[in-house]
Amino acid sequence: MSELRWHPLLEEWVTVAPWRQDRTYHPTAADCPLCPTRPGRPETEIPEPDYQIAVFENRFPSYAGEQGRCEVVCYTPDHDSSLGAQPVAHIRDLVSVWQDRLAELSRLPGVRYVFIFENRGEEIGVTLSHPHGQIYAYPFVPPVVQRELQSSARHWRKTGRCLYCDVLAGEGGGERLVAGNQHWLAFVPPFARWPYEVHLAPRAHRGSLLDLGGDEGDAMAACLKELLQRYDRLFQRPLPYVMAMHQRPPGRGHRHSHLHLEFYPPNRTADKLKYLAGSELGAGAFILDARAEDTAKTLRELVL
Numbered sequence: 630m631s632e633l634r635w636h637p638l639l640e641e642w643v644t645v646a647p648w649r650q651d652r653t654y655h656p657t658a659a660d661c662p663l664c665p666t667r668p669g670r671p672e673t674e675i676p677e678p679d680y681q682i683a684v685f686e687n688r689f690p691s692y693a694g695e696q697g698r699c700e701v702v703c704y705t706p707d708h709d710s711s712l713g714a715q716p717v718a719h720i721r722d723l724v725s726v727w728q729d730r731l732a733e734l735s736r737l738p739g740v741r742y743v744f745i746f747e748n749r750g751e752e753i754g755v756t757l758s759h760p761h762g763q764i765y766a767y768p769f770v771p772p773v774v775q776r777e778l779q780s781s782a783r784h785w786r787k788t789g790r791c792l793y794c795d796v797l798a799g800e801g802g803g804e805r806l807v808a809g810n811q812h813w814l815a816f817v818p819p820f821a822r823w824p825y826e827v828h829l830a831p832r833a834h835r836g837s838l839l840d841l842g843g844d845e846g847d848a849m850a851a852c853l854k855e856l857l858q859r860y861d862r863l864f865q866r867p868l869p870y871v872m873a874m875h876q877r878p879p880g881r882g883h884r885h886s887h888l889h890l891e892f893y894p895p896n897r898t899a900d901k902l903k904y905l906a907g908s909e910l911g912a913g914a915f916i917l918d919a920r921a922e923d924t925a926k927t928l929r930e931l932v933l
């Protein structure tokens with residue numbers, strides 16, 4: 630079991646999981662645990678000769694049993710591919726997988742939040758290069774989500790409106806738009822903390838993936854693909870990023886929560902990274918050398 634330790638100054642949980650030191654570190658493609666099990670080769674995490682999308686429990690979980698769950702979501706059997714390279718129909722299937730896992734993990738006793746995310750690229754510290762994301766079912770509401778819920782609840786009480794809907798209202802055809810369709814928008818928020826940060830959100834007020842209509846799920850897949858293609862076109866190579874999905878926690882209430890995905894690429898330029906340093910880590914104050922309007926224009930005008 631992991632040990633949860635309370636940080637009284639920041640009022641947040643720190644999870645201590647020492648066994649994660651032993652996790653698989655940069656295996657070669659031939660030893661990739663996320664590839665299908667090839668005939669005559671040792672069994673991988675997926676004991677099948679092929680798959681479309683595969684989900685399994687992390688062997689080195691931060692949370693397990695009564696504390697929650699950690700799952701790995703393999704986007705494709707193709708080791709050298711990427712999510713953005715998949716057909717829209719395949720990404721649509723991934724949206725359905727996310728919805729299934731969200732519904733099931735939300736029902737586990739003790740789970741307070743289900744966090745769907747992806748770390749991509751060595752720059753982010755990824756140890757397995759096979760295209761995959763993760764899902765953590767936490768025994769608490771993590772602090773970033775907690776803060777967003779508090780601010781949106783306050784805005785809802787004060788104005789009767791959703792805070793994120795108000796953020797979106799300014800972005801429809803605006804200068805910070807990156808991609809969009811009838812149901813979804815991808816944009817650089819004016820308050821971005823990373824140079825090429827992008828938010829992806831449904832235009833209508835939807836609290837979680839489970840509130841999306843079928844056509845909104847289709848539109849999400851199309852918008853996500855376009856964003857990922859733009860990201861990989863930016864510097865003509867797979868752009869590293871963290872993808873974080875924020876949505877309503879399991880259970881009742883939280884009508885003010887609005888589903889959105891946040892992407893944080895660490896790159897300032899093709900070969901310069903933004904590092905979190907004194908001001909960001911020690912004071913929580915992000916300083917940025919790029920304007921959202923300019924990075925959005927760069928991403929939007931890339932020819933796919």
Ligand SMILES: [Zn+2]
Nearest residue numbers: 661664708759
């Ligand atoms: Zn692989």
Ligand SMILES: [Zn+2]
Nearest residue numbers: 791794834887
């Ligand atoms: Zn809303």
Ligand SMILES: [Zn+2]
Nearest residue numbers: 777875889891
């Ligand atoms: Zn958020």
